[in-house]
Amino acid sequence: MNHHYPEIRSVNVTRYVTPLREGGSMPAIAEADDGFLYVLKFRGAGQGEKALVAELIGGEIARALGFKVPEIVFAGLDSAFGRTEPDEEIQDLLKASVGLNLALHYLQGAITYDPAVTTIDPLPASQIVWLDCLLTNVDRTARNTNMLMWRRELWLIDHGASLYFHHTWHNWKEHAARPFAQAKDHVLLPQASELEAVDAAFRAILTEERIRAIVALVPDEWLNDPSLAGGPEERREVYVQFLLTRIASSAIFIKAAQHAREILI
Known part of the structure; x- marks a missing residue:
């Protein structure tokens, strides 16, 4: 392949x-x-x-x-x-x-996604919720959806608030296996009824090879954080292991998101 x-x-x-x-x-x-x-x-x-x-x-x-x-x-x-x-x-x-x-x-003419105007179907809603649970993205709420409608299609933007474990580093292993508590505030959680089906499909796509290829894109000069021992390669490896652990533990964040959704609806 x-x-x-x-x-x-x-x-x-x-x-x-x-x-x-x-x-x-x-x-x-x-x-x-x-x-x-x-x-x-x-x-x-x-x-x-x-x-x-x-x-x-x-x-x-x-x-x-x-x-x-x-x-x-x-x-x-x-x-x-x-x-x-x-x-x-x-x-x-x-x-x-x-x-x-x-x-x-820059998507010229794009407009911010408004949940009151546009309804996202259960499958894509579940896919986006799964992604944000994986990345621990705290910034996809009704107040700030970080999605755009451009040429009648939905685009995802602004993932800078993801992977917040790297602001402390020392307990990244614990973060990797935790549920994503902020899922309860996700703008698309009410429609996300197909998380388990999405999980199987997305886990198959996000292989270790693919994760390593993506993390390898990060320039060394962005990885000079003195709060973590080692050099850029050691820090890059932490990102890889965090994501691989999180993917392997996806049942934890799926269960938590499903529970939060049950409370909402």
């Missing part, structure tokens, strides 16, 4: 267009040297490189599972970029983000 594993293009940011003042990370719409617009995520913002790692791993796992996710690229930011930016807060952010950042292709 031939497997297609992701490759990430690299671009250089040429123009800062406008900030997207959402949350504390202050992403921005920016133009790159390939002529396209991107939503640029900065290494110097909020949770720093860890948010970029989560965005990359989460987004590419979602893509591997068949979800529509905007193309993810590595975005280089030159030290001279932003010197003429009049906004002091933005200028500080740009200075702190020199080097390799992450960006997603």
Whole structure:
């Protein structure tokens, strides 16, 4: 069987267009040297490189599972970029983000998914809930759905709040085998009636080979966290083992999500 594993293009940011003042990370719409617009995520913002790692791993796992996710690229930011930016807060952010950042292709004209307007069928709803339970994504609620409707299709965005175990590291093994308590707040949980069927299909897709290929995409310079022993390869291996353990323990988070759904409905 031939497997297609992701490759990430690299671009250089040429123009800062406008900030997207959402949350504390202050992403921005920016133009790159390939002529396209991107939503640029900065290494110097909020949770720093860890948010970029989560965005990359989460987004590419979602893509591997068949979800529509905007193309993810590595975005280089030159030290001279932003010197003429009049906004002091933005200028500080740009200075702190020199080097390799992450960006997603900008979906021009996309609108935020509104559960009051569009109903998602049980199967795709179950697939998205399963994904977010795997990634421990706390950011797919009715208040902030992190889904877009573009060209009449549903797109998943913003996985930077996933894999929150890496903010502490020391107890990642415990996190890997835990249920996902925040599933009770998931915007699609009421429709997610097919979690067990989804589990069988998705576990077959997310092989160790595929997980390793996705985690291998993370640049070494985003893995220089002094709070964890070892170098980038050791930290990369923690992500691999966390995800493999979580996949192997999926019955735990499925049962918890089903229980939360029973309470809701």
